[in-house]
Amino acid sequence: MQTWTLMLALLAVMALAYHGGRKRAITSAGGAGRISTLHSLPGYYGFYAALWAGIPALLLLGLWLGIQDHVVTGLVKSALPAQTLAGLSDSELGLLLNDVKNLASGSIVGGTVTPAIQAAADHFAHLQRLANWAMWLLVLAAAVSGMALAWGRTTPTMRARNRVESIVMGAMFLCSSIAILTTLGIILSVVFESLQFFEKIAPGEFFLGTLWSPQTAMRADQVAAAGAFGAVPLFTGTLLISFIAMAVAVPIGLMAAIYLSEYAPRHVRSVAKPLLEVLAGIPTVVYGFFAALTLAPVIRAIGESLGLQVASESALAAGLVMGIMIIPFVSSLSDDVINAVPQAMRDGSYALGATQSETIRRVVIPAALPGIVGGVLLAVSRAIGETMIVVMAAGLSANLTANPLASVTTVTVQIVTLLTGDQEFDSAKTLAAFALGLTLFLVTLVLNVIALHIVRKYREQYE
Known part of the structure; x- marks a missing residue:
């Protein structure tokens, strides 16, 4: 049955x-x-x-x-x-x-x-x-x-009502506890595997090493029996591509949000906002194909015409396409936050003789800044965690460079690469994925703490 x-x-x-x-x-x-x-x-x-x-x-x-x-x-x-x-x-x-x-x-x-x-x-x-x-x-x-x-x-x-409410409250507490315990279990599992990795590889070599070559041999008599696990090239590539993506997404997304919420007529907003949000629904593999087949050759052709050496897979191509993908995250959240600013604040600014642009710069944006910071933080997390676009447009080479025209890789791409196929979970190569994941988690946690501090500072000022 x-x-x-x-x-x-x-x-x-x-x-x-x-x-x-x-x-x-x-x-x-x-x-x-x-x-x-x-x-x-x-x-x-x-x-x-x-x-x-x-x-x-x-x-x-x-x-x-x-x-x-x-x-x-x-x-x-x-x-x-x-x-x-x-x-x-x-x-x-x-x-x-x-x-x-x-x-x-x-x-x-x-x-x-x-x-x-x-x-x-x-x-x-x-x-x-x-x-x-x-x-x-x-x-x-x-x-x-x-x-x-x-x-x-x-x-x-x-007291049937009291008993029913107690049961429902207990069920909700159980659901919230399951979510918390699941999160705690994920963190502990990553920490446990990372500690095993650091027993094999010194933390100084991992965090300060400049050579990443995690390929290890299955037997001791094979070549390259011990790999190199310097993660600095991975962190540099992640920051480089994320910086390029945010340099594209934040200005365009914020300006689009300001226009749609403050300047655009209602009929324009009703059409433009859904069209802009369509970008968030496009699969990342489509962005990857666009970056690899369309944008990367264009960048390479322009670079060669200027006498520059451009790799077939570059951080610039991946960062630009990733920035386009992230624009809806910034614009949609910023638009909602700007619309939530009370109209009385705008009216008070106009009554004091301020123009519309001055009101936006000196009243609306500062009042909406906590929400905008949250949207930007979400966009940064999205950029750091992206994998498919980087694989297809930036490559897998762990190069330590700040040149956006060179081929680089990111932490998430290497995590996927290390855990692909049959692996031995007691080898340094596989355990390195957990160490990278733990580092990425700690970086995201620090970003959240900084954003929370900014949000609280400005929220106290404007509420």
Whole structure:
């Protein structure tokens, strides 16, 4: 039986519990004319019964689905003949059990089907059917028991509204805790792997080294058994491309936001703003193709006509296209913030004799500066985290240079490169990706702290 069918049945039980709890509350009050004697509205009694029918059953269902496969697999494994398991390693045993599961579900089997494997597959299918029936019975029994318990507690004096609100508040607290714990788990996992990397590579070499060549050999007798992990070229390339992108996105995006919010007629704004925001919906691979096939050759041709040496993949091409991609982030957020400035501030400036441009420069922009800083920060984070455009337009060469016409790479591109394909997670090459990720996280955190300081400073001044 499908799990979604059980979910539909559980929803039906919860709906029954709601209507039954509501009706029981009205009956316990002495009829519809005496609802005022109830502590809470009848709907709260219905919600209370529905929650009692749904929450325990859902928890049981989640627990059952989490352990069912492990238990069934363990039982099938224990029932396999000893001669079948003799001499098998852990990986070979895993492949054998996978063949048993595929055979039971009717899928393609990689190995030879022996009578022992066929018997194990039949046993697995039988146990799965029993487990599914047991899951249905236990989950529906839990739902019905919770419904009956809630109906038995329904009295006119029961504080149904308070209990429902407490349950809902607890659910929201649980959801927020899951988000926080997930974030904490991600950070700790990155930190743990980074510490393993720094046990192999000195932090001074990583943060101060100027040569990045993480290729390592699989065996000690191969060439280049130890790579070079100086990350300065990666940081330099990231900052160079991000600087070019922000030099394009911030002025154009901010000026576009000022025009759309302060100068543009309504019919122009209604057309121009959606068209500008279309840029944010274009896939980054399309920007990458445009940078590699259109913009990069143009830059190379212009550079050669001026006698400059331009690489086929340059930081300038990637930065310009990335800046175009980021314009909607700056313009849209800045436009919303500028429109949120009270009209009374503009009117007061006009009353003192200021022109429209003076009002924008001296009143509107300073008042909207915290929001503009937030938009720029979001754009910076977007620029630092971009990968596809850099791969296609700037290349993979870790060159330590400030020349925008040269080929460079970024931290995110190297993270993808290091984790592509089959990797050994105990090698310095793979662990370097986590060290780069941790460094990128700390840089972003510092940017957020600086932006928060600026926002608080100006918010105190204008609020």
